Amino acid sequence: MTDKLAIHGGPKAVTADTAEQWQPPVEEQKRAICDLIDQQYLSGAGAGVGKEFEDRFGAYVGAKYCLSTDHGSNAIMAGLFAVGVGPGDEVIVPDLGYIGSYTGVIHLGARPVFCDVDPRTGLTDPADVEKRITAKTKAILPIHLNGYVCDMDGLFRLREKYGLAIVHDAAHAHPAGWDGVKVGALADVACFSMQGADPFGKPVPAGEGGINTTNNREYYERILIFCHLHRTGIAEELTNPQYRMLGNQGLGLKWRAHPFTMALGLISMDSVEYRNERRLHYREQLYDALRDVPGVRLPESYPKAQDGGFYGGLRMFYAAEQLGGLSSDKYMKALQAEGVPVTRYRDQPEHMRPLIQRGFDLYGGGRGPILPGTYSYKKGDFPVTEALVGGQLMRLPAYVEPADGVIEQIVAGYKKVAEGYESLL
Numbered sequence: 001m002t003d004k005l006a007i008h009g010g011p012k013a014v015t016a017d018t019a020e021q022w023q024p025p026v027e028e029q030k031r032a033i034c035d036l037i038d039q040q041y042l043s044g045a046g047a048g049v050g051k052e053f054e055d056r057f058g059a060y061v062g063a064k065y066c067l068s069t070d071h072g073s074n075a076i077m078a079g080l081f082a083v084g085v086g087p088g089d090e091v092i093v094p095d096l097g098y099i100g101s102y103t104g105v106i107h108l109g110a111r112p113v114f115c116d117v118d119p120r121t122g123l124t125d126p127a128d129v130e131k132r133i134t135a136k137t138k139a140i141l142p143i144h145l146n147g148y149v150c151d152m153d154g155l156f157r158l159r160e161k162y163g164l165a166i167v168h169d170a171a172h173a174h175p176a177g178w179d180g181v182k183v184g185a186l187a188d189v190a191c192f193s194m195q196g197a198d199p200f201g202k203p204v205p206a207g208e209g210g211i212n213t214t215n216n217r218e219y220y221e222r223i224l225i226f227c228h229l230h231r232t233g234i235a236e237e238l239t240n241p242q243y244r245m246l247g248n249q250g251l252g253l254k255w256r257a258h259p260f261t262m263a264l265g266l267i268s269m270d271s272v273e274y275r276n277e278r279r280l281h282y283r284e285q286l287y288d289a290l291r292d293v294p295g296v297r298l299p300e301s302y303p304k305a306q307d308g309g310f311y312g313g314l315r316m317f318y319a320a321e322q323l324g325g326l327s328s329d330k331y332m333k334a335l336q337a338e339g340v341p342v343t344r345y346r347d348q349p350e351h352m353r354p355l356i357q358r359g360f361d362l363y364g365g366g367r368g369p370i371l372p373g374t375y376s377y378k379k380g381d382f383p384v385t386e387a388l389v390g391g392q393l394m395r396l397p398a399y400v401e402p403a404d405g406v407i408e409q410i411v412a413g414y415k416k417v418a419e420g421y422e423s424l425l
């Protein structure tokens with residue numbers, strides 16, 4: 001006989017402190033920022049703290065080239081520009097996604113085309129991507145969502161077969177890799193965000209910022225000219241004569257990171273591996289304990305994937321059929337009443353957002369890549385994504401240092417609800 005569910009007035013399963021115990025080194029951060037103020041080094045790139053960060057991050061992911069930007073979404077737009085996305089092109093992006101992932105597609109005059117995700121993983125499904133490829137497709141933009149790595153063998157096959165580029169949205173996945181190679185060193189360009197603060201920011205957080213990495217010299221130079229106006233050394237860096245003649249102005253956009261971001265980013269780099277290892281260990285413990293609990297379906301990882309980063313939390317799928325069809329709303333409320341810090345990823349699939357459904361006259365006068373009438377997507381077109389964002393996809397905090405007893409108590413909360421679900425129907 002288990003205790004009465006907390007939602008019916010019983011005792012809570014989770015009584016431990018569910019707050020993250022790990023804290024960022026705030027005093028060190030203050031010192032680093034104050035040092036820059038003392039030096040009045042408040043602008044600049046290609047030298048000093050910015051170059052130090054880029055060299056360190058590039059070495060960390062094993063990429064030949066690394067450039068920082070002011071935001072992750074701008075890093076993605078720069079990555080798309082690098083591989084030659086332009087007006088009239090199509091870029092395939094997951095419907096279980098995020099606007100910052102494909103906004104650069106639109107502003108380059110190209111069109112995002114959505115694809116569904118693999119039901120086993122909730123990640124960009126290469127089989128569905130292939131169905132969406134047309135003569136206009138230029139690139140695939142997979143998202144390693146929450147740090148879970150997409151099926152890169154499947155995507156690389158499509159890259160070869162159709163001559164496409166891959167621009168990774170790795171905003172959640174700085175430490176992640178595929179078959180021993182970090183995402184930042186996989187073809188063609190990887191894009192990262194530094195948004196937020198530890199411990200719940202992006203995996204290398206620094207307030208606001210972004211990063212591009214690539215092993216391709218041409219792509220690197222295209223990113224330099226696209227958005228690195230007046231970067232120290234840029235004119236000497238450029239080897240392509242067409243780019244070199246632009247001098248240190250490039251194409252005029254200035255999307256570099258602030259030195260404060262770079263200083264904070266360096267401090268985040270000191271703990272990125274520690275935080276990732278702890279999170280991996282915690283995920284293993286949690287998943288092992290939840291594997292056979294009715295109602296929980298754990299996401300699979302591809303055999304060559306080295307998941308990492310875990311921005312947004314650890315994922316699990318709700319299997320309502322195992323609990324008599326109990327709604328995901330009631331299930332989550334019962335878990336939360338037990339003190340389980342679960343949240344449901346309930347949102348619209350990207351194809352149902354007003355921007356896509358209604359289209360937008362981007363430049364006025366009936367011009368632009370996503371004019372009204374461009375898309376004919378409707379509800380039901382992306383069944384896997386729609387089921388996941390409709391309530392199946394849930395997340396728990398990806399703790400670095402959980403308080404004593406938290407894991408056991410969270411698991412007890414899940415078991416309690418699984419045993420007492422009939423009282424919720």
Ligand SMILES: *Cc1c(COP(=O)(O)O)cnc(C)c1O
Pocket residue numbers: 070071072073074097098100101143169171172192193194195208209210
């Ligand atoms: C955070 C994020 C971005 C963009 O990063 P910003 O630095 O906020 O511009 C892109 N894609 C995903 C999936 C993100 O979570």
